[in-house]
Amino acid sequence: TTPEPVTVIGLGPMGQAMTRALLAAGHPVTVWNRTASRADAVVAEGATRADTVAEALAATHVAMLSLTDYQAMYDILGAAPDALAGRLVVNLSSDTPHRSTEAAQWLATLGARLLVGGIMVPAELVGTEQSYVFYSGSRDDFRTHETTLSVLGRADYRGADHALAQLYYQAQLDIFLTSLAAYLHATAMLRAAGVPAPVFAPYAREMFDMTSYFLDGVPEEIERGEYPGDAATATMMGATAEHIVGASEDAGVDTTLPRAVLSYYRRAIEAGHGAHGWPSLYEVISRPA
Template sequence: MVTVIGLGPMGQAMVRKFVAAGYPTTVWNRTAGRADGLGAAVAPSVADALAANRLVVLSLTDYQAMYDVLGGAELDGKVIVNLSSDTPARTRAAAKWLADRGAELIAGGVMVPAPLVGTEHAYIFYSGRADVYAVHSELLGHLGKAHYLGADHALAQLYYQAQLDIFLTSLSSYLHASALLKAAGVSAADFASFAVDNFNSLSMYVADAARNIDSGEHPGDLANVTMMGATADHIVGASRELGVDPRLPEAVQAQYERAVKDGHGKSSWTSLIEGLT
């Protein structure tokens, strides 16, 4: 029914879910041994893995790994669901490369870590041909709630990158804040509950911010760019005083400086987006 190629933590988690759901599953991995104990049929070669099923799920480090694994293989008629991370342009190029070989790409981005694959917390962005996706949507649904985004292969990848953009930047800002306090002798444990409050409250800004971004109107009646830019200056200043790498808050500071220069001093912080594109 399904072949899975790539048995890192994510691929292994996917195989476990397919097997548990009763789908005959064939696997192949570059490093032998990672298929042990998964309950799937282990193909001796990529060619055998491809021959076993029309539907092939890839869970590899990036799209280059797809070329490394599939380059030279017979792909005619295959549906390749690539759940590996990469850029939108490389995803579109991969769709063409596969189409030239008679195969269809469904691109996807899994939004949870391996232990949460197939749980109620898991969700996955997909894009590619609607009719091809529809044929396999039930099976793919065992990995997590699916959000099908349309025919443009790059879109699932872009949604994935956008979510990881928020995730990685937030984690780094948390570490920077912790480093500031660490330099002053405060433990991460003492700061933790305040950081949690901060993360929890961030989501309440999103609906209003989205309205501002989409309308291009950024009323700054409660908090404006000039005030928040001064705060950005203070975070950079605190970093320098305490010997903490200032480059992350400097990047934020630069966005506020540009917004002020562009005449948005009295606008909401959401006006910073005008300088980003």
């Protein structure tokens, strides 16, 4: 089958990478960007420039959006509401899950449908084997356009609730941002003792690689709400958390992150989970203090 025509709105690094991946896969691509000059490169590579948003929407049945946030979608599509009827908007911009739900309702009032996308890789990996994208919205829309969507990366449909793709996206980045901050914090402790970052780096990598091993069995414990304490009890891990805060203070580096972790252990122990496994922290994390 012939690759279907697609419109891409928003040509930051991500939108440009998506456009290039689609062009490489043989899709005719129409592009529009607020700052028109940002389209020049992809137009030179084969994309078709639309002069207006309405023209961009009219050109195809599928409009992929890659914008800073959902407000940008309202700013752009709100200027051409009549051109939206019958269109599938695939919004690959980041925002809160609630904003995705609102957007689906807004687009429905204009006769359009929303498929929410959360793309999990940086621009240089878009369209490569490492790339994957969470989607939520109508299953039929997803199935109909799955081949096209798969050009950006593995297309992972998470359900009809529009909030889901954004929720999976934010959950992945929650792990990502917290882990990266922990790496920088650990590096700062060692550098304070004169250890250069490159010397510590292989050890940090080893810990990143090993961490997922500790998830074995944990999801099941969370679902059961039971955290049998074997080796790594909340008390034992909490003592470690105390030591990390102490080491941070001694090193003269910021203690915000290790203190946050320590507070989870303290509250879990106060709540009677001291002899339970470390996953019992879930009980304090899943409920606001």
